[in-house]
């Protein structure tokens with residue numbers, strides 16, 4: 222009996238390519254004749270460009286062109302609404318006018334034969350501005366708040382009047398910037414009216430659609446290639462302005478052009494997690510059951526787009542609360558548009574909700590886990606529909622046993638280790654399971670190997686590997702005989718590689734496609750008079766290790782079948798479309814997250830001692846990759862809690878810590894003991910493959926668990942992330 226590939230802790234099928242430098246990232250593609258574009262960014266935070274003096278730059282040998290609004294053609298910029306892009310507003314248009322909307326906006330690009338010449342020439346371009354002071358802080362916005370998103374159920378005001386306990390708190394999260402290892406990069410080449418882009422992206426199809434609309438060419442004329450992505454976490458969900466810069470430059474110099482953002486340019490060239498203020502008012506009865514919740518949320522956006530994220534989901538479904546009111550406003554600022562960052566919305570909302578629940582638990586003298594269990598809903602309290610699966614109680618049971626929760630003294634400042642005050646905190650994590658239509662193609666070759674394709678991406682979670690496992694099982698082939706291909710817009714439909722929906726959507730499509738292909742091979746065999754399976758019932762035939770066989774062992778291999786039938790290959794397309802289960806069930810991944818911290822009483826230093834999560838994420842296709850995802854998410858959560866904070870100079874909107882020396886992320890020394898377990902099980906209501914998504918839920922809940930642990934250690938409530946030394950002194 223061969224073991225299924227799914228469920229096995231396989232190492233990455235692309236691991237060798239990655240560690241030997243053979244995986245080709247966006248900037249590494251060898252495109253003959255490619256020249257280099259270096260972007261010049263604005264040094265004013267708002268205003269107008271009054272002049273661009275490119276004479277010194279243009280005079281340098283090797284410089285091909287300096288492009289800005291002064292000489293760029295008007296681009297069609299046809300109306301475009303990409304799947305993950307803001308629903309309101311307009312993309313930043315590259316080099317189309319003299320307006321400066323934020324510090325770091327692309328104002329010119331220098332194209333030269335070599336990178337060094339392009340960099341030097343870019344430093345010689347003199348741009349003058351009529352600058353104004355930008356609004357970069359929500360306390361002094363650039364305009365009126367955008368229209369509020371509202372939600373209401375029950376009578377909140379009455380419930381609050383009658384509540385035994387009321388709590389009103391405001392939590393604030395600072396700006397966090399994307400810092401994947403690989404900075405964003407694009408190589409653009411025109412062949413006549415056809416555009417090829419080698420790009421760092423989480424969604425080749427969106428980049429294709431976006432660039433086709435910018436240049437007014439049919440989507441079929443644009444091809445986007447992105448086989449490897451060196452981390453993205455949401456930064457690759459849109460085509461940012463530099464992609465257009467590369468394509469525009471390539472068109473004007475009639476050469477392929479490569480544009481690589483510097484680390485510094487990443488801070489204004491792609492999006493970020495927005496500053497969010499989350500005011501939460503809770504009302505509870507004497508036993509701690511929530512009777513009312515009011516969520517007043519304000520988050521920043523740019524002046525030209527209204528970016529929103531899923532900040533309201535959790536407040537509607539996480540606890541049984543009969544009366545809920547939510548208001549979510551975005552506040553325009555003179556900044557570039559924020560974007561999705563791992564656990565978008567959910568990680569921020571959980572920080573507020575889970576810290577407030579901890580505060581409520583202390584106010585009432587109820588154990589923080591017990592308080593949450595008292596508020597466990599039987600059905601989705603927002604929609605009234607049943608949960609597909611919700612195993613949060615089990616997460617708590619397993620987690621509290623593992624960390625010895627019941628042994629802790631709940632009193633703040635009750636545990637000490639020398640100068641260190643030690644505390645433990647807990648928080649709930651949730652993330653809504655998303656699915657979207659996806660398609661795949663599978664081709665079985667006469668040698669018994671298969672290729673499976675979908676235009677999805679692998680920014681690090683291991684899509685190559687997990688899809689290979691799914692395909693191998695459905696085809697009845699060993700993993701080594703299957704190759705999964707992705708990252709090319711000529712491949713079948715994929716949703717964005719984000720929102721934790723890749724396995725649910727693409728995985729279900731791959732499974733469907735490979736099931737079809739296997740059944741097709743079986744059909745051919747049982748109808749083939751030359752096959753040992755001729756005349757057998759198709760349902761009795763199983764395929765294992767590439768061999769189609771009956772229980773008595775009679776059978777033949779794919780290879781024998783195809784060779785005898787003179788078929789070089791067998792090819793099928795299949796797919797997945799979510800059905801009404803999406804409305805009939807409330808589907809989320811869950812987790813209970815525990816953190817232990819030590820705080821130096823004299824210095825205010827916070828050290829993580831442990832982060833531990835127990836997750837209910839449905840079926841786990843690859844436990845090794847899932848654990849890696851959890852560790853990565855938790856490390857991100859540590860950064861969110863203690864370190865990550867983009868600092869902006871209010872005078873001109875400049876990001877003053879736009880580098881990895883000053884923008885702090887956790888390093889190994891900050892991350893001593895981080896691990897996670899996933900509850901066994903699956904959720905076939907969620908999607909055919911039984912997963913609930915796990916890439917996002919693993920960052921959600923980490924920051925509040927740490928903040929709650931800091932309170933338990935020190936008795937200090939810090940309601941601003943990141944928690945800094947100053948806040949604890």
Ligand code: MOS
Pocket residue numbers: 423453454455456458561562563564565718719720721
């Ligand atoms: Mo994730 S923020 O959807 O890449």
